Amino acid sequence: MTGIAKKLREKAPLMTETYVAYGATRDLIKECTRPGEYKIPQALDRKGEIPTDANGVHIGEGEGWWYETLGLTPTFSNWAQITFIHMYMLQVRFRMFPKTHAPVWIQHITNHAFYAAEDRLVVWHKFNANSLRQKYLKDMFAQWRGVLLSYDEGLIKGDAMLAAAIWRNLLGSREDVDFDKLAQIVGYMRRELKRLDNATDDEVANGQWKFRGDPGDEASLVKTPSRMMASEGAKA
Numbered sequence: 366m367t368g369i370a371k372k373l374r375e376k377a378p379l380m381t382e383t384y385v386a387y388g389a390t391r392d393l394i395k396e397c398t399r400p401g402e403y404k405i406p407q408a409l410d411r412k413g414e415i416p417t418d419a420n421g422v423h424i425g426e427g428e429g430w431w432y433e434t435l436g437l438t439p440t441f442s443n444w445a446q447i448t449f450i451h452m453y454m455l456q457v458r459f460r461m462f463p464k465t466h467a468p469v470w471i472q473h474i475t476n477h478a479f480y481a482a483e484d485r486l487v488v489w490h491k492f493n494a495n496s497l498r499q500k501y502l503k504d505m506f507a508q509w510r511g512v513l514l515s516y517d518e519g520l521i522k523g524d525a526m527l528a529a530a531i532w533r534n535l536l537g538s539r540e541d542v543d544f545d546k547l548a549q550i551v552g553y554m555r556r557e558l559k560r561l562d563n564a565t566d567d568e569v570a571n572g573q574w575k576f577r578g579d580p581g582d583e584a585s586l587v588k589t590p591s592r593m594m595a596s597e598g599a600k601a
Contacts, residue, residue: 382466386473389572393455394477396575401447403427403439405489415491423490430579435546437535441490445482445505446535449512451576452478454554456513457520458561458569470570479505508534520558524551545587552583 403425407413416424418438427439437443452474459470479502486492486501512534519527528551535550536542557576561569568574 382469383473385570386466386470389570390470390474390477392572393574394452394474394481397451397455397474397478398444398448398481400429400451400576400579401427401431401444402429403432403444403489408489408491425489430581434581435543435550441482441485441501443535444485445508446512448478448481449509450516450531450535450550450554452509453512453516454557454561454576455569455574457558458564461562462566462570475509478509524548524555527551527554545584546580548587549580549583552587553578553580556583 404427405415405423405425407415418424418440422440422442425439431437431443431447432439437447455474456471459467459474461467462470482502482505483498486498492498492501512530515530515534516527519530528547531550532538532542532547536547560577561574564574
């Protein structure tokens with residue numbers, strides 16, 4: 366069956382690309398949402414009351430580096446921003462696909478992200494009113510567009526610019542930022558982007574791509590002084 370699909374794709378690439386991209390990105394978006402996954406157990410109880418913060422934002426329960434080490438609160442907004450980081454890295458790789466194929470892949474992974482977001486709003490936040498969900502999704506889309514512009518700029522202009530973009534989008538420009546952890550996120554993104562760059566189109570397009578580890582894996586690296594800094598220190 367796989368061989369037949371491959372032959373069809375070779376003979377009619379534009380006709381079959383949408384089918385291939387739809388299935389693969391459906392799996393890839395699960396990998397993008399995985400690091401920021403959270404649950405709200407009270408939402409599963411018909412009489413349960415969902416916990417909120419002082420601003421009325423629903424608070425869930427999450428595990429992993431982003432919540433336990435970075436200290437983000439498990440909320441819909443933070444889930445979206447963590448997902449965006451991973452979506453962005455895949456989108457950068459999709460841009461390397463043939464020009465006729467890349468837009469199809471980008472559109473499908475974006476669509477799947479918003480399907481996943483809407484499901485989350487229903488299941489874990491009990492937002493059954495369509496108008497309320499659409500408001501959240503509209504805000505999320507505006508944030509996604511901002512993420513694309515700022516991360517692209519950071520990718521081109523360097524780590525300091527990328528760190529600033531992460532600080533604004535993921536961390537909400539908060540003043541008590543942990544610069545070591547911010548640097549770890551930058552290092553993580555650079556590392557995973559390099560892995561994606563080195564991967565073949567098939568390794569990405571089969572829908573089985575996995576991100577390795579988390580930003581904490583970069584902790585020892587970001588604490589290592591650069592050669593330039595060491596040289597300047599020696600001169601002083």
